[in-house]
Amino acid sequence: MTDPIIIAVPKGRILDEAMPLLARAGIVPEAAFRDPDSRALRFRTDRPDIDLIRVRAFDVATFVAHGAAQLGIVGSDVLAEFDYSELYAPVDLKIGHCRISVAEPAGMAATDDPRGWSHVRIATKYPHTTQRHFAARGVQAECVKLNGAMELAPVLSLAPRIVDLVSSGRTLKENGLVEVETIAEVTSRLVVNRAAFKTREQVVPLVDAFRRAVAA
Structure with a gap:
């Protein structure tokens, strides 16, 4: 069995805005994900091929750039500060203004x-x-x-x-x-690890799903 795709999401205000986007993209986290008292950092979703990790906003880019996560949601401020060549930012999510x-x-x-x-x-x-x-x-x-x-x-x-x-x-x-x-x-962007974009077959359909979620 292939390892699940991991999507890194930021704690805090952007996460609240991202939840409806995740749902429209067909990703529903387990109940513990919405529990403010939960100390867990990795969560299952209703899709067995996708897990979520919840990390600090500045760390999302690092997890994705180094391939520990394949996709992430991160502010363009973080992308500009770190300027990781391993990151591809195909979708402006129009949240986190x-x-x-x-x-x-x-x-x-x-x-x-x-x-x-x-x-x-x-x-x-x-x-x-x-x-x-x-x-x-x-x-x-x-x-x-x-x-x-x-x-x-x-x-x-x-x-x-x-x-x-x-x-x-x-x-x-x-x-x-x-x-x-x-x-x-x-604004917040969907970021993708460049290597994963080429090698993990689930990634391109996920990017398309987020693109449709924003358009909706």
Whole structure:
């Protein structure tokens, strides 16, 4: 018997939006998958040839790129940051809408003009995306890598600005920060391991099923 296809899905908000897509693509997880108290990470589905794993959003791309999972659902922000050559992203799932933005304290923003920047110090979990964005404008970006609590960086003088994922902007506002520049609009994508796309016969029909699910 062939090993099941493994689809990596992210924990959190995107997972809630992905559930109807999975159903329309003909994939229904076992009941434990929807249990918020479950500590399990791998789950069966109503299809014996498909399992799901639930991992951190940033790790989805790594699992799929290295072939531990054959497909995954991941934000375009993660794809841009890691730029794995082993990943193929054939379908924009049109979920998880947000943006990667530069933000700074409201008091600083009142007199600041991003067009005049030549050097910036920025706290972010997207150092490669940030440096690439500013390098294209001839701005030197010094990045301090953080994995969370980005909004604390300006308050505690770690870095005067941050680059982070923004959805409603509420978290920024509650921490006295404002957006001053958008680096990229973000949506979630279906990603496929390139080798699996060529060698696992179930993969192409699954990609087509997700494409139809989005169109529906």
